[in-house]
Amino acid sequence: MSRYIARRVVASLAIIYIVISLSFFIVRLMPGNAVSALESQLSVQGMTTQQIDAQVNAIYAVTPKAPLWRQYFTYIGHVLEGKLGRSIINQSETVLHIIANALPWTIFIVGTSLIISFVIGIAIGSALAALQHTRAAKAVSFVVSVLSSIPNYLVAIVLLYLLADIHPIFPTGAAYSVNVTVGFNIAFIGSVIVHGVLPIAAYVITSFGVWALGMKGSAVSVLGSEYVRAAESRGLSRRRLTQTYVGRNSMLPQVTTLALSVGFMFGGSIFIETYFSYPGIGYQLDQAINSRDYSVMMGCFILITVAVVVSNFLVDLLYPLVDPRIASPGGARSVADRRAEGTKAMPVGGSTA
Amino acid sequence: MSIGRGEPASGAGTSPAAGLARPILEVDNLTVTFGDGPGSVRAVDEVSLAVETGDIYAIVGESGCGKSTLAYALLDIIPPPGRVTSGEVRFKGRSLSQMSRGELNRVRAAEVAMVFQAAMNAFHPVITIGAHVDHTLQAHPEVFASRSEGREYFRYLLNLVRLRPERTWDAYESQLSGGMKQRVAIALALVLKPSVVVLDEPTTALDVLNQRLMIDILADLHRSLGVSIVFVTHDLALVAELAGRVAVMYAGRLVESGTVDEIFASGGRRHPYVTALTAAIPTVVGAVSDVRPIPGEVPNLAQLPPGCRFSPRCALAEPICQEQEPALLQDDRGHLVACHVANRLLGVPSK
């Protein structure tokens, strides 16, 4: 067990390291080198070379004149210390500060959406599996497949159009109203909830179907498996059958998908938060892209990846609790292994029915 | 600790006609249909048979002939979309279809137990063998005075199937070999002291040594527990060695049923399919050239030939065989054959 955890820790750290390196090389080596762009922009503003170097160093956490390898190590060192540089647009703000302000909102929206859609999806999926071959189940399956094939940003646009602009029931943006005082009070919490409804709805509408169809698929195959028939032949109660024999095993693949969908939802936050002007990581990333604020951009990207790696790691840790085979020596398969089989179940904007 | 159920059976493999008491398990004109509408398929088609107390009863057929479905029907656990469309299964004279779910659950395992084909997949992969036993005992509190008594009996059964109880109880199925799983499955099926145990292909997935062991264990269990055994197989060697009575199925229908002697004795009145099946068994001493495989394939249940289902592959087929489905006719000893030609040759009178 401890070997299993140690391996997951090492793998997670390796991926974080690779992503930090990737973000360095993306900014430095992509066409339209961001650092030289900034340099020429500053020299147009009439700065001296020293001033420019100092400024570039502050923003990108690199020394432009140094050889590439040295820049690389300086950058890695800075990132590990939490120095992600400063925003180009608002140079008094550190990237870390921007991210720290944005992250809780994204976690709030993504976490709430994930829980709601998981619960709804698992319930619907179980019902679909129990009632398979009935007309109602087929109709519900159809609706669910359609909903889960719709790109989430289109749902966001429709929600915005219908419920915020044309019929102004919900606010069109921000995380809470300007009229409330931030703190632990009812007005603030109420405002946060009202502002979160549409973004959360956009996620839930497009993602509960993925859970429902995944759950239905695995429950149907578990229902068809020999050991369920064997348990039935031993006269076990219906409750014992559905909970211990069918339910538990059908949930296993869904737990794996949980980690995968965190990544997907964080990615999708760029669309959803942008449309709802919701001040999370995705919104900051979009703002940074539009203003070519590369240091904020890469900071957001690193953060999104770290969030995904951490959630994968958590699922890896929790998985042995539901499936004891993992902890046994022969059966150590990581989430990545299982996910490869599950990729089919989590395509962008669609899923296999 | 009480071991075994009541007195031992009144002699294994005794003549079926001898039992005047009702058969313990009766299948009466049973039809099981998969799907509905024009695409539906009858996996079991108007099959009748009777298992007497203490019988070892074999149901024989090639794969896809409906014999496993018949076995499932004995416990009313036919997987959807299959369902019984006519006829019934009676346990001690009571129809399963008339039982409430609670009654049915009491009959399952406590009276009629099942060991599945591919017992490898018969266990929940993420709970221990012991948990399987506990769940089963918990579902049938009436069988034992206490849980520990039930566990104690399971340990006794593990010894009977030649497994070490202490190593089996906390194991997950993935930690057991195929042969071990099969034996645990049998012990688990017997833990509630059923009067009948149904085994689906008990030896198919096993290697030769384990097959031998399995035959010994089954004969042993039959002797020491007095349990009636129904098993489904395509392995005629197993049938010859173990069974007292045999029913042969072809494409969903019963084509012949009788004692093991009637089926295997040469020269008797037999269905040509059964003759062909016995000719298709290789023997260790005989030459390979003596083995005659049956030409053609088992028909697709969705596209059955007209008349007798075996007629396209049958060496004796006559025009009538392609027109009329032969009836299952009985001689005075209770030996049943469904074949126009065989029944006429021996002049068996129509019912």
Place this chain on the structure above:
Amino acid sequence: MRDLVSRLGAFWKDLWRLSKNDKGAMVGGAVVALYCVVAVIGPYVAHLSRVTNPADAYLPPSLAHPLGTGPLGQDILSELVVGTRPIMEVGILAALMTVSVGVVIGLVSGYLGGFADSVLMRVTDVFLTIPGLALVIVIASLVRTSSPVVLAAILSVTAWAGLARAVRSQALSLRESDFVEAARQQGLPLRNMVGRQLLPNVGPYVAIHFLLDVTGAIYAEVGLFVLGVVPISGTNWGIMIYLAMGQGALFTTKSMLYLFSPMVAIVILQVAFVFFTRVLDALFNPRLRVQ
């Protein structure tokens, strides 16, 4: 060769038989085919008028303009038809790249085994973990390309990883199988095995992956345009939505058709793809097939 032909024949027969039973899949397949036709002939059939009359802005549907007109008086249906090709082109191109990279890496990794395998699989794991959409958006915003090929390459930057793993595990299990061992001892070249054994095993998975990759690529591609991350040039559905939003379509009901037509076009296509995939699933999944 004859073997392959008969295999393909059986494949189409099965596909047809299963499609007949699953109307959703049949309709899905037909819709996908229709979109492909529109993508090919669209630009020859529909014409975008260069001269538009602002007085014709937001006309309701009529015979001349079946879906009405946009803010500049342009015909919405024509834009929709012309905008099909760029979307389908990039989607299919991206899926092709994804599938080729995935299959090649999976095969190489599975056959070489050992050190090369572990290196390739570690790399694959990294790409499986990085949130693909975020990386795609970051790269696209830096590269700012309007070339379909480059765009497709960006879209497939992480998508191949899942397929690579699946193909590798097939290749591994094949490599360890008895008949490959027997063939090796007889000195038969391994590439025979790839053609005869591996591709038929992996083929179904690749086919399903391909279709879902097309939907994935279209999702991300349209998303990039709607966000305005890639340069706006020409016409496609994403650009239509972007322009509509930019012109305040969200705040007025009269622009509903302009905003929603391309969205409906995308949704229908995505749904059709997913339903069409289902029949392949049934075709390749024996358990579903029996029913």
